[in-house]
Amino acid sequence: NAGVMQNPRHLVRRRGQEARLRCSPMKGHSHVYWYRQLPEEGLKFMVYLQKENIIDESGMPKERFSAEFPKEGPSILRIQQVVRGDSAAYFCASSRLVADTQYFGPGTRLTVL
Amino acid sequence: GQQVMQIPQYQHVQEGEDFTTYCNSSTTLSNIQWYKQRPGGHPVFLIQLVKSGEVKKQKRLTFQFGEAKKNSSLHITATQTTDVGTYFCAGEGAGANSKLTFGKGITLSVRP
Numbered sequence: 001n002a003g004v005m006q007n008p009r010h011l012v013r014r015r016g017q018e019a020r021l022r023c024s025p026m027k028g029h030s031h032v033y034w035y036r037q038l039p040e041e042g043l044k045f046m047v048y049l050q051k052e053n054i055i056d057e058s059g060m061p062k063e064r065f066s067a068e069f070p071k072e073g074p075s076i077l078r079i080q081q082v083v084r085g086d087s088a089a090y091f092c093a094s095s096r097l098v099a100d101t102q103y104f105g106p107g108t109r110l111t112v113l
Numbered sequence: 114g115q116q117v118m119q120i121p122q123y124q125h126v127q128e129g130e131d132f133t134t135y136c137n138s139s140t141t142l143s144n145i146q147w148y149k150q151r152p153g154g155h156p157v158f159l160i161q162l163v164k165s166g167e168v169k170k171q172k173r174l175t176f177q178f179g180e181a182k183k184n185s186s187l188h189i190t191a192t193q194t195t196d197v198g199t200y201f202c203a204g205e206g207a208g209a210n211s212k213l214t215f216g217k218g219i220t221l222s223v224r225p
Contacts, residue, residue: 035215042122042217043156043201056212091155099205099213101146104155 002027004094004105005074012111013082021077021108025094032075033102034067037089049075082112115140117204119216127224132189134219136202145178145185146213148201156201182207194223 005024013019025032034046045059049069060067064082069075079086089109093102116139126132136145144163148156160169162178162185169176173196175188185204189196201218205211 042199043215045212045215048212093156099143099211101158101161102156102203102213103158104148107155 004029004092004103006090006092006105006108008108009106010109010111012113014113015083016081019079019082019086019110019112021079021090021092021110022074023077023092023094023105024074025092026096026103029094029096029103031095031098031100032069033093033095034075034077035091035093037091037107039088043091046077079110082110084112086110087112115204115206115211115214117202117214117216119200119202119219121219122217123220123222125222125224126192128194129191132192132196132221134187134200134221136185136187136204136216138183138204138214140183141207142182142204143207143211144205145182146203146205147176147185147187148203148215149198150201150218151198154198189221192221192223194225197221197223 007022032049035043047060047067048056064080066078089107091107093104095102118137146161147159150156160176165182166180167178173190177186199218199220201215203213203215205213
């Protein structure tokens with residue numbers, strides 16, 4: 001049973017470009033969560049999605065950030081017009097039920113030059 | 114909203130010493146979970162506590178859920194260098210459809 005998969009593992013973008021981060025949850029999991037972790041800091045919740053629905057986006061910046069979890073395919077976290085402050089590790093987690101144990105992917109480390 | 118607090122953020126111990134850290138919630142929880150993140154890695158689930166006063170052990174790690182279900186502790190006996198990492202607690206609120214709220218974590222370093 002494959003774990004949560006994220007790609008790419010490392011992503012380098014120049015200021016103003018777009019970053020697309022992908023997350024495939026564990027088999028049988030329909031709940032996906034995105035977190036951001038800045039260097040030397042904890043996990044900051046961004047968004048919680050179920051298939052085709054955004055359930056809670058209270059941690060997502062209002063501008064430039066969007067997330068989706070389509071019926072088919074991985075969940076996507078999209079950052080438009082990236083800035084240096086977006087440089088961080090972005091972790092995706094999935095769970096079978098809401099508030100169940102979350103299984104984390106290896107993360108995507110975004111560097112904005 | 115629900116807040117889960119872990120203080121301090123960093124702790125340094127000598128190898129062989131015991132280590133205890135605490136997690137406090139602003140509201141009553143239905144359950145609490147602990148995760149460990151090794152340097153450069155991703156958070157990995159360690160354990161879940163559900164019952165008031167529950168105590169669970171994993172080798173040298175002892176986890177406890179408070180009687181009021183608003184706090185939890187993690188105790189490591191005789192720390193080893195392999196214990197290095199960041200330990201996060203995460204609490205699920207008591208209401209319906211509550212999500213998991215993570216604390217900021219405590220980063221443990223162990224001097225050999």
